[in-house]
Structure formats: structure tokens, C-alpha cells
Amino acid sequence: MNIKGLAQALGLSIGTVSRALNDKPDVSEATRKRVLDAAVKLGYSANASGRSLRRGRTQTVAVVLETGQADVRAGDAFFMRIIDAMQDTLAAHGYDLIILPSNSSGDPTAFLKRIMARGMADAIVITATLADDPRLKLLMSGHVPFLSFGRTQTTRDYAWVDLDFEGFLWRAMQALADLGHRDIAITVPPNNSNIAVILRETYEACCAQLGLPHDPDLVQVAEHSEFGGAAVVRSLLARPHPPTALVLNYEMMAFGAYSALRDAGLAPGRDLSLITLRRSRQLRFLEPVVAACDIDVEGLGRTLATETLRVIHAQHPSAAIRWPTPLTLTSSVGPPR
Amino acid sequence: MNIKGLAQALGLSIGTVSRALNDKPDVSEATRKRVLDAAVKLGYSANASGRSLRRGRTQTVAVVLETGQADVRAGDAFFMRIIDAMQDTLAAHGYDLIILPSNSSGDPTAFLKRIMARGMADAIVITATLADDPRLKLLMSGHVPFLSFGRTQTTRDYAWVDLDFEGFLWRAMQALADLGHRDIAITVPPNNSNIAVILRETYEACCAQLGLPHDPDLVQVAEHSEFGGAAVVRSLLARPHPPTALVLNYEMMAFGAYSALRDAGLAPGRDLSLITLRRSRQLRFLEPVVAACDIDVEGLGRTLATETLRVIHAQHPSAAIRWPTPLTLTSSVGPPR
DNA sequence: ACACTTTCCGTAAACGTTTTCGAAAGGGCG
DNA sequence: CGCCCTTTCGAAAACGTTTACGGAAAGTGT
Numbered sequence: 001m002n003i004k005g006l007a008q009a010l011g012l013s014i015g016t017v018s019r020a021l022n023d024k025p026d027v028s029e030a031t032r033k034r035v036l037d038a039a040v041k042l043g044y045s046a047n048a049s050g051r052s053l054r055r056g057r058t059q060t061v062a063v064v065l066e067t068g069q070a071d072v073r074a075g076d077a078f079f080m081r082i083i084d085a086m087q088d089t090l091a092a093h094g095y096d097l098i099i100l101p102s103n104s105s106g107d108p109t110a111f112l113k114r115i116m117a118r119g120m121a122d123a124i125v126i127t128a129t130l131a132d133d134p135r136l137k138l139l140m141s142g143h144v145p146f147l148s149f150g151r152t153q154t155t156r157d158y159a160w161v162d163l164d165f166e167g168f169l170w171r172a173m174q175a176l177a178d179l180g181h182r183d184i185a186i187t188v189p190p191n192n193s194n195i196a197v198i199l200r201e202t203y204e205a206c207c208a209q210l211g212l213p214h215d216p217d218l219v220q221v222a223e224h225s226e227f228g229g230a231a232v233v234r235s236l237l238a239r240p241h242p243p244t245a246l247v248l249n250y251e252m253m254a255f256g257a258y259s260a261l262r263d264a265g266l267a268p269g270r271d272l273s274l275i276t277l278r279r280s281r282q283l284r285f286l287e288p289v290v291a292a293c294d295i296d297v298e299g300l301g302r303t304l305a306t307e308t309l310r311v312i313h314a315q316h317p318s319a320a321i322r323w324p325t326p327l328t329l330t331s332s333v334g335p336p337r
Numbered sequence: 338m339n340i341k342g343l344a345q346a347l348g349l350s351i352g353t354v355s356r357a358l359n360d361k362p363d364v365s366e367a368t369r370k371r372v373l374d375a376a377v378k379l380g381y382s383a384n385a386s387g388r389s390l391r392r393g394r395t396q397t398v399a400v401v402l403e404t405g406q407a408d409v410r411a412g413d414a415f416f417m418r419i420i421d422a423m424q425d426t427l428a429a430h431g432y433d434l435i436i437l438p439s440n441s442s443g444d445p446t447a448f449l450k451r452i453m454a455r456g457m458a459d460a461i462v463i464t465a466t467l468a469d470d471p472r473l474k475l476l477m478s479g480h481v482p483f484l485s486f487g488r489t490q491t492t493r494d495y496a497w498v499d500l501d502f503e504g505f506l507w508r509a510m511q512a513l514a515d516l517g518h519r520d521i522a523i524t525v526p527p528n529n530s531n532i533a534v535i536l537r538e539t540y541e542a543c544c545a546q547l548g549l550p551h552d553p554d555l556v557q558v559a560e561h562s563e564f565g566g567a568a569v570v571r572s573l574l575a576r577p578h579p580p581t582a583l584v585l586n587y588e589m590m591a592f593g594a595y596s597a598l599r600d601a602g603l604a605p606g607r608d609l610s611l612i613t614l615r616r617s618r619q620l621r622f623l624e625p626v627v628a629a630c631d632i633d634v635e636g637l638g639r640t641l642a643t644e645t646l647r648v649i650h651a652q653h654p655s656a657a658i659r660w661p662t663p664l665t666l667t668s669s670v671g672p673p674r
Numbered sequence: 675a676c677a678c679t680t681t682c683c684g685t686a687a688a689c690g691t692t693t694t695c696g697a698a699a700g701g702g703c704g
Numbered sequence: 705c706g707c708c709c710t711t712t713c714g715a716a717a718a719c720g721t722t723t724a725c726g727g728a729a730a731g732t733g734t
Contacts, residue, residue, distance in 0.1 A: 001454070002720060013684045018722055028682060045454035049389035050720030053689045058386065065436075067417045080404045080438070087440050099402075099436035101417070103424050117338070117382035119690095226622040255592075256622065285563040285593065339690060350714045355692055365712060387690030390719045456720095 001044050010038055021046070052119075060096045061086075061308050062121035064112065066128040067101045078280065078297065079127075085301025086308075093309055095122070109134050116144045123312045125149060125304065129160075131194045145311040147319065149304060152194050157318060159311045161304055163277075164322035165195060166202045168293055169247065171327045172275045173206040176245045179335045181273065182212055183243035185236055187222040187229075187253060196221075199249060218243055222253060229253025233260035233272070244336035245273035251280045254290045273333040277325070290332040293325040343381050347372060358383070389456075397433045398423075398645050399458035401449065403465040404438045415617065415634065416464075422638025423645075430646055432459070446471050453481045460649045462486055462641065466497075468531040482648040484656065486641060489531050494655060496648045498641055500614075501659035502532060503539045505630055506584065508664045509612045510543040513582045516672045518610065519549055520580035522573055524559040524566075524590060533558075536586060555580055559590060566590025570597035570609070581673035582610035588617045591627045610670045614662070627669040630662040 007014040012031065020027045020035035027035075038044075052058040063083060087097040098121070102111050112135055115121065122145065126135055129150035136154050139146045148160040169186070176184050186203055188196040200219060207214040220235070222228035229248060233256070236242050248254055254276045261268055268274045269288055276283070279292035300323050307319040344351040349368065356364045357372035364372075375381075389395040400420060424434040435458070439448050449472055452458065459482065463472055466487035473491050476483045485497040506523070513521050523540055525533040537556060544551040557572070559565035566585060570593070573579050585591055591613045598605055605611045606625055613620070616629035637660050644656040 003722095004720080014721080015685075015723080016683055019683090022722075024723085026682060031682085043450070043454055045451055046722095047390075047720050048455040048457050049386045049395070050689090051722075052386035053384075053390050053691085053719090054721045054723085056689070065417075067414070067421050077404070080402075083438050084404050084440055084442075087438055088442060091440075091443075097438065099438060101420050101424055101434065101436060103421055103428075105421075105425060106428075113380070114382055117380055118385040120385050226619055230622075252619070259622070282563055282589070285567075285596070340692095341690075351691080352693080352715075353713055356713090359692075361693085363712060368712085383692095384690050387719090388692075390689090390721085391691045391693080393719070 001042050002047060003044070006035075006038060006042060006044050009042065010035060057122045058096075058120065059094055060098055060121045061090055061123045061125065061305075061312075062098050062100050062115060063125045064100050064102050064108075064115075064127065066108065067103065078278070081297045082301040082304065085298040086305040089302045089305035090308070093305075095309070109138050112138055116142045123147065123308050125308055129194050130192045131197045132192075133194070145308075145314070147304065147308045147311055150194060151198070153197060157320070159307060159318040159320075161300070161307055161319055161321045161323060163295070164325045165198045165249075165277075167322065168277060168325040168327060169199060169202045170206060171325075172247045172291075173203075173210060173212075175327070175329055175333065176247075176273060176275070177210045177212060179273070179333070181243075181245040181336050183215070183218065183241065184212065184245045184247065185218040185220060185232070185243040186247040187220050187232055187249050189224065189249065190221055195249065222248075222250075224250045224252065226252055226256035226259070229256030230260040231256070233257045234264075236272075237264055237266070242272075245275070245333075248274065248276040251276045251278050251283050251292065254283060254286060254292075258286050258290075269330075269332045269334045271337060273336070275327070275329075275333060279328070288331040291328060291330045293327050295323070295325060299323075338379050338381050339384060340381070343372075343375060343379060346379065347375055394459045395433075395457065396431060397435055397458045398427055398460045398462065398642075398649075399435050399437050399452060400462045401437050401439050401445075401452075401464065403445065404440065415615070418634045419638040419641065422635040423642040426639045426642035427645070430642075432646070446475050449475055453479045460484065460645050462645055466531050467529045468534045469529075470531070482645075482651070484641065484645045484648055487531060488535070490534060494657070496644060496655035496657075498637070498644055498656055498658045498660060500632070501662045502535045502586075502614075504659065505614055505662040505664060506536060506539045507543060508662075509584045509628075510540075510547060510549075512664070512666055512670065513584075513610060513612070514547045514549065516610070516670070518580075518582045518673050520552070520555065520578065521549065521582045521584065522555040522557060522569070522580040523584040524557050524569055524586050526561065526586065527558055532586065559585075559587075561587045561589065563589055563593035563596070566593030567597040568593070570594045571601075573609075574601055574603070579609075582612070582670075585611065585613040588613045588615050588620050588629065591620060591623060591629075595623050595627075606667075606669045606671045608674060610673070612664070612666075612670060616665070625668040628665060628667045630664050632660070632662060636660075 003014050003017055007017045016027060017035050020032040021039060090097050100115060102108050124144055124146040127149045129148055129152045131153045133152040136152050140158060148158060151160050151162045173184060186199060188199045203219060204214060220232045222232045257274055258268055261272060266272060275291040277293055279294050283290060283292060340351050340354055344354045353364055354372050357369040358376060427434050437452060439445050461481055461483040464486045466485055466489045468490045470489045473489050477495060485495060488497050488499045510521060523536060525536045540556060541551060557569045559569045594611055595605055598609060603609060612628040614630055616631050620627060620629060
């Protein structure tokens, strides 16, 4: 069923039918209703290719998901919940959302280049940004609106939304320092991730500001998994002077950290204060409850959607949004022994 | 840059350029090479809408992901790994893969109907099937090829690929019975999921075949989370005669089960034999290693892709594939006390 | 009765691509 | 040199939709 069939069934021209369906003027209310009724009855929905071709836009936002990156593999449905909220907001504005899995086996820039050239979407949202991300250069040189969920080290400006890692680490370090901690360890992802750069810089600034010793060994590169958390804790406990607090940048590491502490006969909050970045649903399973940020995931998704709509409509200024990371302290944090 | 610009830059007609790019005959090797070189140099890639409109197909497979379903929220990147493998295979056959998140807040059939009518994909892959899934009726009444990742209770035949839940439960129950277990509990998801139906029927058949008592209370509806696993174990241990073995249908429950056992001063494999369905990466963190199926995820993805290509090309017979669930026993399984 | 506006609808072009058809050019052969 | 066949290319239609434009009918005011 295409628009020609619909027009024939109604005894109208396709032009009139199209205008009726698209809320254009120059069509009487009576025929508009007749057309709309027939459309739902006959199950007509405008062919996407034809419409996109004529309009020059697809009414579609593409989210490029780097399936190889650890963030996507997050323990709970962090990304899926964000995308759910994005989709709700985009749908309210007449846009579809599609996810394009950028395969780990392929070249991410080639993938991007293709979907840009083929005009598959009116806007592209990329995720899991690297410190020096080749995708940014590519997107900035193209003419497809884009939003970056995550920052890079580029000085040129572009629209991005990211978690407020700086605020998180500041609040965590401040709270720990207030309790008397002086040796505070943190975990960072591998260096090519921009999060690692942010956390390292912020850590250094925190130590300077709070008058803490800045021991580079306290910045631990850790795998994004339970194993990573356990490995870091074991490595820290093996030192002659273990730190008294640890800030984790990925929530699943808390499971490993708790487990490693328990194996050593130690307790979170008493022997090692623990703070992690994001409270996920399954984190509630840990005892004692771990200090973490309660991030408004749905709000984040809505914001990503509205900022995407802004870049589509070329509204200024472009986004530069650090999404709040409100930290909730729990008994996993205590004074140093 | 469209094909007209490319043709002008080359001093050729657009028809010739198109034939050169699409490996059609009636174009000399010299000009074909000239066209291909110019295409990569000018960054030309055929506009998706124009091509789809003319060809009548999009060269795209849409995977509809029910973001609200627990399976998608699986602990590791089960789905993402499957989709990675699917995409590799589809790309080798010239197809793109897009993920359409079916929002939990919307009507899944309305969503499907729209993408069918709009011709957004040459084939649709649905996931997380229910015992009585309205999407099946809709898809069967339409003319868009589709593949179901998961079965339903429909008697009509359609192409599906699913995990071999029957085989898994048979092997698990047989192994446990061989060790002397007689009271074996299992978990099932809520009843509208088709997996629940399969597991219940298989459980009943297993008990009959193995001569075990068929106690309906041993079939426990459990939440797909650590909490679910913990709750089931606690509930079972509170009985006057607790079962001696438990088969879990979702791997994250194993964390909860281990934890609940530990809290009760009991040990997996000694006081309660535990088997879970799928070995995920993070499951390796549990001690002792839990018995589970080592599913060939990449092979599953490839199979989903090839079966999707089969339904696209209307090749018979249609798929009815139970993907192997080879069970590996570990010390989480032992004789009953 | 007339001119003028308004309302409503049909016609046709355009979006970028593929594909059919025909035609031009070149080569082989009598 | 004429004929036929092959190779190579251009012209044009078609896919389904939107939209600019024109025109018919109806209404409005003199």
C-alpha cells in the first residue's frame, strides 16, 4: 500500500492525500479526516525511502554504539536506559532513533564515513570517546550534525554531553580528605580513553588543592570488571603502606573490591573506604551499601535527545554539558584506621 | 557529492557511473577503474534513500531490541556479542544491521507495524519472545521476511533460532539425578515468557523420565538479577526439607545464590548443587566455578545472520534451530549431603 | 452582472539512484 | 566497401513522496 493506492481508494490525487497526511493547508477538514481514516484502515505509512529522498532528511537519529568498548558492556542496562529516554524524547519530536553497532573488527572512521556519505541519519551521536578521537575530526569536517556523548582532548568546540567526572572526583576526594584520609587511590581506564585523562588531571588538582601527597602509583589502571576491582585492591593491600581509601570509576569493580577485602579479612568502610562512580541496580546487592553517584539516567537521555535536536536545527550555542554526578556517602566510607 | 556530481567530474553519464560502481556489464574496465578511483577520492557513497527507493529494498536488517526485557540487560554483553557476529556476517553479504530499540513505554506491535509499513528494512529480527506473542501474528500477516530469536507457543511455522533450553535442562537434571539428587529445584522467568513454558514442560518430563517427585513448588519464579538468585536460595533453605540441587536459568542469579549460601554458612556444591544456564565472563569470578553451558556466542550470531539471509531470499525450509547448550560440570555440583 | 478573493484540489517537477533500451563506434568478414 | 556483431556508453523512465504552481469552483462585494 503506497500513496498512489491510497489516493485511488479515496478517489483523490496523491498530492491532496499527501497534503492531508502532512497537515498542510489547502485541504478541507472533511477530506483530511477521510484521508486519515483511510490511512489507518488500510495500514498506510509513508515509505521511508521515498519520503527521505524527497525531503532530503531522514527524520532519524543514529546512535553509534562501540560494541567493543567496556562502557556498553556495563553491568546493568545503563546505555539501554539512556537510549530508552532518548527515544521517547525524539519520538515526541517526530524522529526515529536507530542504533548502529560499530563493529570492533572494523575501522570506526570508515564506518562513520559511510553512514555520513549515505545520508542514513539527520544526526549522529557517538559514544565512548577517546582522548584523541579520529572520529571527531571526521565529523567536524563533514556536514552531518553530531553530538558526542563524552569529551575528547580536542580544543575546537563541538557539541558534547558527558558525565561530570571532575565534580565526582572532587566531591569524593574532598569528603575523604575531610575524614582524614591522606593516601587516596583511584582507578582509571586505559589511557586512550578520555575519561582516564580527565581523572588523572582532576586527581592531580585535587591533591594539590587538598594538600595531599600526589603519588602516581595511587592512580591504578584497572580493567572494567569485577576482576579489575579485585586486582587493584589486592595490589594496594600488598603495599607496605596501603592507601586508606579507593575511588572506583566503574561500578562493577566494587564487587571485586568487596570480595578481595573479604578474602583479606578486611571490611569496606573500616579498613578501606570505597567510593564508586555510578550506582547501578545490582550494586544494591553489596553489603554495606557502597558510596556512589545517583545519576539521573532518564534525564541524561532526555538531555542527549534535546541536544541532538539542537544540533540538527543548528541552534547555538552548542552543548557543553557536564551531567551531574551527585555523590551519596554511605558506610562504605569512614575515617582512616 | 551525489552521483551526478561524480558523473560530471568524470565527464560520464550517471548511468555509466552507476553501472561501473555496481559491477554491471556494459562498461569497459578502464572507465570502471576510473570511476571507482574517483568515487573513493571524492568520498562518494550512494545515497541510501535513492538507492532503496529505486531498488525496492534497503539492504538492511533490523534487529528489534526489547529494551524493557531482562535478557537485553544481561550482565555481560551477551546481546552485543551476538549482534557483533551477526553484523560481520551480514556485512560480508552486503547488508547493514541496525538496532531498533522497542521502547518499553510503547506498544511493541504498533512499533513493528510502522517499521514494516515504512519499509525500513528487508528483514526484521525480533527478540525476547513471549509464550503468546502478538508480534508473531503481525509479522506472519505481513510480507516482510522475519526471524525470531526465541520461540513462541504458536503452532504455525515460522523461522526461529533459540537456545536449546530443553537440552540444557535435560542434561542438568540427568547429571544431578545420576549423582543421587531427588529434590531438584529450578528457576523460571515470569510466565508470559516462552522460556518459562519450555522450562516447566521440560522439568515435568525430566521428573517423569528420571523417576523424580514432581513438586510444583520446586519450580520457582525468580527475578533476573542477583536478588532473584538470593531470594530463591533463601526461600528454599527455609523449607523443612530443602532441595539438594538448584538449576538457574539466568547467570546473574548465581551471584545471589552464592551469597545467600555463604550467609547461611553453606557451600555451593556441598550443601546445594548449583547449575546455571550460560557461562558469562563475570561468572568466572565466583568460587567455586559454577557449572554452566559454554555457548558459542559468535556462532550463534553467525547463524542468526545466515538464517536472516535465508528468509530474505525465501529459501526453504525455514529455520527451526535449537542452538547447542553444552553443559560443563564443575565442583559447584556434587552428590547430595 | 462583474471583478475579485478564497477555498480546495489536481498536475507535474524534483529528490538520487538503478536499469532498460537504443544508438554510436569499432572490428571482423565476406 | 557493405554487412553484422560486439563493446561501450548516453537517454530516459521508474521507484514513492513532497511541494510549488495553476486552475476550477464557490463565495463576496459592488
